[in-house]
Amino acid sequence: QTIEEGISNASGEDGDEVLSPALLAREISRRRNFAIISHPDAGKTTFTEKLLLYGGAIHQAGAVKARRAARHATSDWMELEKQRGISITSTALVFETSGSHITLLDTPGHQDFGEDTYRTLAAADNAVMLVDAGKGLEPQTRKLFEVCRMRKLPIFTFINKLDRPALEPLDLLDQIEKEFGLLTHPVSWPIGSGDRFVGIYYRPRKEVHLFEKDKSHGSREATVQKLSWGDPTLKHIIAGDLYEQLQEEIELLESLTSPLDKEKICAGDLTPVYFGSAMNNFGVEIFLESFLENSMQPIKHDSDIGDIHPNYPHFTGFIFKLQANMDPKHRDKVAFVRICSGQFRKGMKVKIGRTGKSISLTRPQKMFAQDRSTVEMGFAGAELFCYMRNPNPSKYKQFQKGISELLGEGAVQVLYSVDSGRSDPILAAVGQLQFEVVQYRMLNEYGVETQLEPLPYTVARWVVEGWPAIEKAGKIYSCATVRDQWGRPVLLFRNEWNLLQLLNDNKDIGDLVACALPP
Numbered sequence: 001q002t003i004e005e006g007i008s009n010a011s012g013e014d015g016d017e018v019l020s021p022a023l024l025a026r027e028i029s030r031r032r033n034f035a036i037i038s039h040p041d042a043g044k045t046t047f048t049e050k051l052l053l054y055g056g057a058i059h060q061a062g063a064v065k066a067r068r069a070a071r072h073a074t075s076d077w078m079e080l081e082k083q084r085g086i087s088i089t090s091t092a093l094v095f096e097t098s099g100s101h102i103t104l105l106d107t108p109g110h111q112d113f114g115e116d117t118y119r120t121l122a123a124a125d126n127a128v129m130l131v132d133a134g135k136g137l138e139p140q141t142r143k144l145f146e147v148c149r150m151r152k153l154p155i156f157t158f159i160n161k162l163d164r165p166a167l168e169p170l171d172l173l174d175q176i177e178k179e180f181g182l183l184t185h186p187v188s189w190p191i192g193s194g195d196r197f198v199g200i201y202y203r204p205r206k207e208v209h210l211f212e213k214d215k216s217h218g219s220r221e222a223t224v225q226k227l228s229w230g231d232p233t234l235k236h237i238i239a240g241d242l243y244e245q246l247q248e249e250i251e252l253l254e255s256l257t258s259p260l261d262k263e264k265i266c267a268g269d270l271t272p273v274y275f276g277s278a279m280n281n282f283g284v285e286i287f288l289e290s291f292l293e294n295s296m297q298p299i300k301h302d303s304d305i306g307d308i309h310p311n312y313p314h315f316t317g318f319i320f321k322l323q324a325n326m327d328p329k330h331r332d333k334v335a336f337v338r339i340c341s342g343q344f345r346k347g348m349k350v351k352i353g354r355t356g357k358s359i360s361l362t363r364p365q366k367m368f369a370q371d372r373s374t375v376e377m378g379f380a381g382a383e384l385f386c387y388m389r390n391p392n393p394s395k396y397k398q399f400q401k402g403i404s405e406l407l408g409e410g411a412v413q414v415l416y417s418v419d420s421g422r423s424d425p426i427l428a429a430v431g432q433l434q435f436e437v438v439q440y441r442m443l444n445e446y447g448v449e450t451q452l453e454p455l456p457y458t459v460a461r462w463v464v465e466g467w468p469a470i471e472k473a474g475k476i477y478s479c480a481t482v483r484d485q486w487g488r489p490v491l492l493f494r495n496e497w498n499l500l501q502l503l504n505d506n507k508d509i510g511d512l513v514a515c516a517l518p519p
């Protein structure tokens, strides 16, 4: 059908449910995606982790790294990836922050740069260029930049590793302007570098953010001390020569740099520039905030029947990457789809434009990265619960060790039943794949074959006032009472409706049920 027919034919078919224009507009405006372009070793992995941390997706960064550091585990992962035919370590990470829904498309950053990267960039609306402050622009960054330029992608520049000896910031800007023909607008500005790195000056708020080496090795959100530029104590904190230099540079920037013009950013003509140290969680928060403000929301895509705008009411998308399943037993492929319009529903019927064939999308795969990270938020996203059983009593110790280590690592969340008296742990997950990963690792790393027993719950809620409130309420029939790893009460409901019912029927406890996060 033509686009006009599609718009007038507003009744969805085969699961293609049409969203109301208002809802659609809201969803479109809160969505952002980007890919990171950089040269190997600039800090892409580190930066990605810190973004997820600030995005509230993981409470303790290091999961990605820890996995990589443990060689044994790494090879197991690779094996699992092969078996499943999906790339767990690359592709896409999804996280929510400040009401925005962000997709980070992973471009293979290393020697294997090639087709894959082009394809992934084809699905991106924005690019983040990560530059090592000590090295400036490097070959792979240049190549990837060319791809972004062809697509006129908005580019945001993060200059990393300011805690190490760095090139002069003005020279770095000059390099970007001259080599890439981009206008630059530094949103933040570094004060010193290496051993003398004091912090950054945040231009929109005229604030100095003081750098402190991160003692948690970057695993927690940093608390940054912020002082306004007029604060007299600054003169005592920043060494005289650096203070004077900063004073001059602030004036220079005001007169020299182009204004932060969103239209120019979105046209790919101007890049906002941020300075920081990903490893120390420094400068990342500002970047995220400013990125959300200035980046491009989903835009139209061209097709054989004309431009498809994101507010086109029906589901459309394009496949930007196919990955063959390497397991000979399952000769299927995973297709990565960039949704251009409408809403995806499991089981919906779609037509493949190239062949004209219709297929049902019955087996969507959730991204593991998303599962892993959102589950660490608490059980905010957990919708699946099951008992994990160890059928072999002689493996009791290994089973306990495996569960507690995987729990510690954040690979899974564990609950224990209270009212059934059963001692098997209950695993909580966002997606089925997560259970499979845990089972796989229990077997390969701890030598324990486990069994899963699904539970019929889909919603978990903490009880703010703890056990006394539960006792006061007496027996609650519409849910199961369990405890989390810290012994706090959690209620598991079959569905949202049961939860609502409890809130209505039992005002006492209703008021005490926390939202999805632990109190």
Ligand code: GDP
Pocket (backbone or CB within 6 Å): 038, 039, 040, 041, 042, 043, 044, 045, 046, 047, 109, 160, 161, 162, 163, 164, 276, 277, 278, 279, 280
């Ligand atoms: P990738 O190859 O681009 O993914 O880079 P990684 O994130 O693996 O980082 C490469 C190396 O640089 C690692 O040893 C990191 O610890 C280090 N690194 C990353 N960010 C920073 C930073 O802000 N400061 C310093 N000093 N080192 C960093």
